[in-house]
Amino acid sequence: MDDDTRTAHWERRTEMPLALTSVLFFTSYAIRVLGHGLPRPWPSACVAVMLGAWAVFAVDYAVRWRLSGQGPHFVRKHWLDTVVLLLPLLRPLRVVKVYEAVQRRRGRPRLTLHARVITYAGLAVSLLGFAGALAVYQQERTAPGATIHTFGDAVWWACATLATVGYGDVAPVTPVGRLVAVAMMACGLALLGAVTGSFSSWLLQVFAGEGTEKPPGGNEKPPGG
Amino acid sequence: MDDDTRTAHWERRTEMPLALTSVLFFTSYAIRVLGHGLPRPWPSACVAVMLGAWAVFAVDYAVRWRLSGQGPHFVRKHWLDTVVLLLPLLRPLRVVKVYEAVQRRRGRPRLTLHARVITYAGLAVSLLGFAGALAVYQQERTAPGATIHTFGDAVWWACATLATVGYGDVAPVTPVGRLVAVAMMACGLALLGAVTGSFSSWLLQVFAGEGTEKPPGGNEKPPGG
Amino acid sequence: MDDDTRTAHWERRTEMPLALTSVLFFTSYAIRVLGHGLPRPWPSACVAVMLGAWAVFAVDYAVRWRLSGQGPHFVRKHWLDTVVLLLPLLRPLRVVKVYEAVQRRRGRPRLTLHARVITYAGLAVSLLGFAGALAVYQQERTAPGATIHTFGDAVWWACATLATVGYGDVAPVTPVGRLVAVAMMACGLALLGAVTGSFSSWLLQVFAGEGTEKPPGGNEKPPGG
Amino acid sequence: MDDDTRTAHWERRTEMPLALTSVLFFTSYAIRVLGHGLPRPWPSACVAVMLGAWAVFAVDYAVRWRLSGQGPHFVRKHWLDTVVLLLPLLRPLRVVKVYEAVQRRRGRPRLTLHARVITYAGLAVSLLGFAGALAVYQQERTAPGATIHTFGDAVWWACATLATVGYGDVAPVTPVGRLVAVAMMACGLALLGAVTGSFSSWLLQVFAGEGTEKPPGGNEKPPGG
Structure with missing residues (x-):
């Protein structure tokens, strides 16, 4: 199994978990921002969930970097992924992958x-x-x-x-x-x-x-x- | 006569009455909104006309649903019609049908x-x-x-x-x-x-x-x- | 010489005079609007020039109507000309004719x-x-x-x-x-x-x-x- | 070597110096505008640099005019260059030349x-x-x-x-x-x-x-x- 196949395999398997993590991230952010009247444990819990979600994104990025075998070039070549990692609020830009995955899973015609x-x-x-x-x-x-x-x-x-x-x-x-x-x-x-x-x-x-x-x-x- | 033919027949026959009903609906709405200084019976009459027009739209929707023979799928497949039924103010989106009907009737070249x-x-x-x-x-x-x-x-x-x-x-x-x-x-x-x-x-x-x-x-x- | 040829002939001959009349019309309008501190005879003179220019436009419209030999259909078929006649401020929409005439006269390549x-x-x-x-x-x-x-x-x-x-x-x-x-x-x-x-x-x-x-x-x- | 070759030669050789001069010009302008609290010699120095940069632009324009051998037509034919010379703030419009030069120098595929x-x-x-x-x-x-x-x-x-x-x-x-x-x-x-x-x-x-x-x-x- 060469690098490209491995990357494709990894991406297919992580598509849905990553999408769910993104939803979790945005929900926590929304609760954090909108629920400014909530009692003490809530805000901290939201921040914790956000950090956890971000850690998942970072691990995914690291694994794909490793699998690609491209060394430092990876950061520049996948600049969109790099930007999205640093600014997780831009994650919706990756919605196309989730959408395609959902369509494929449900066997719908394109x-x-x-x-x-x-x-x-x-x-x-x-x-x-x-x-x-x-x-x-x-x-x-x-x-x-x-x-x-x-x-x-x-x-x-x-x-x-x-x-x-x-x-x-x-x-x-x-x-x-x-x-x-x-x-x-x-x-x-x-x-x-x-x-x-x-x-x-x-x-x-x-x-x-x-x-x-x-x-x-x-x-x-x-x-x- | 199969379902498709029946639907087409129904749509051709109801085009103009529906268009007139839409005009009636909008006129009543305009009078209701703009004529806020009108004496007592007017506003109620306008609301009554609007409800009547909406009932006509609902009957048309129901008949086309029945004729299509598609069961519950009809609602999702004709989602635009469903939205227009629920929000009659969006009716102008259907103006194309009326326009084509008028052109056809007057025998004009397209x-x-x-x-x-x-x-x-x-x-x-x-x-x-x-x-x-x-x-x-x-x-x-x-x-x-x-x-x-x-x-x-x-x-x-x-x-x-x-x-x-x-x-x-x-x-x-x-x-x-x-x-x-x-x-x-x-x-x-x-x-x-x-x-x-x-x-x-x-x-x-x-x-x-x-x-x-x-x-x-x-x-x-x-x-x- | 049939109607179409006559119309084309008329249009070619009146292009430049009409363009100059339009410039006159706009200049008068500008003086009328901007020169509200000017002494007495000026505003009236501007209005007179504008009326004169408008009369020229009306005559041109009438001649083209007559030459076309189309009767009442002319008004609807040349609706843009009709609108421009009624609202002379929209005259710039006809700038393309003047422009083409100038280019042709100066023998420039298109x-x-x-x-x-x-x-x-x-x-x-x-x-x-x-x-x-x-x-x-x-x-x-x-x-x-x-x-x-x-x-x-x-x-x-x-x-x-x-x-x-x-x-x-x-x-x-x-x-x-x-x-x-x-x-x-x-x-x-x-x-x-x-x-x-x-x-x-x-x-x-x-x-x-x-x-x-x-x-x-x-x-x-x-x-x- | 005919005129066109000479012009191309001149443009290739002056690309990078001109780009650097433009950067210098904009930096000086930015310091001039933003550093309105700077001590005495600074503003004058910035103005001097800007004038120098502008002189370089003017020399480049003059040389290209001379090389073209087109006489007074040059001003109208190269109207964009003329405008950019008179309003140096529009220089970014010429960024395409710099960009192409950089790409060529670094041997990158287009x-x-x-x-x-x-x-x-x-x-x-x-x-x-x-x-x-x-x-x-x-x-x-x-x-x-x-x-x-x-x-x-x-x-x-x-x-x-x-x-x-x-x-x-x-x-x-x-x-x-x-x-x-x-x-x-x-x-x-x-x-x-x-x-x-x-x-x-x-x-x-x-x-x-x-x-x-x-x-x-x-x-x-x-x-x-």
């Missing part, structure tokens, strides 16, 4: 190209938006002069930002909050561009009559759109 | 691809924007601290949102109003992307000189643009 | 497709933005509670709107001003989408190395970009 | 088309945004009624502008600051459109399965994205 892009990028953008709203809320909640007071405000701000509408009625004022916002703009807009572009080209295709071999339900919208 | 996309998506986006402005106005009218005071403000806000300009001089402050706004961003931006994309590619085509077989009037813009 | 789209749409969007800024300034200048106080504010607002940035530090508050703004969003965004799309695809083409037959100057940007 | 566009346009947009933030900060820092008080505010404003989000919580108020902002919108949005468009089409390509010949590291994102 969706059409446009539907896949819309589903993947839409999912990633929603999760990133949620993570960004959490992170900004944590920073802004107690900042002086902040306009984001509740988590609802943070979600509203995240939606307005990802749609590039940007009302400005609520906006981050702390340096860290603004850094998160810029990262969200960069990741989110590119992914949202993919969603919009796919949707538009799918619409054009349907209208061009090339879409006569519609999915059995006769839907006129791609799943997940 | 428009070119770009013109069809621009007409359909432009119409859907206008109606969705109007419905969204109504819904937001209803929520915000009496909310404390609201910036949307008149229906004109709501329409202005809807236009600025759909164009992703988002001045922020007026913006919803209530949770329900913001939920409507997010739905409007999601639906509207995708459709507007289709309009803009079609218009751009049509413009490119005209300039490339492939547009020499222009429509008889020699217009340099697609109808409805 | 630009590449992308350069043409960028030049035309960029020119139209600039002129429309200028006209929109003038119209909004006229409405807002004396309105109570307005944020647009100087013509500089109006131009700044127009740029922020056409780029869909929409800071909202200045925004129209009068109904007519907002109507102009919505029209500007609709026209401008579509044209700007054409510019951006053309620029992007041109950039892709250059990078793909298909752009080796560059224009003589070896520019790496299309003229007018 | 990146794929999408990766090249994303890298070039992303780099250019980042540098332009930085230059714009510096210029706006210089103008607004001491203006009455300004909302941009720190350089952090200026960077935050630049990011929100380039992403077309435009919250409007901070925005330039001086005429020169607004002029810089409009230039930034025009350049930045077109380049950002190229980045987003490339990213989207790259994503579509990956999903279409044509991306099976992935780069060795198996990354699912283009370098520099």
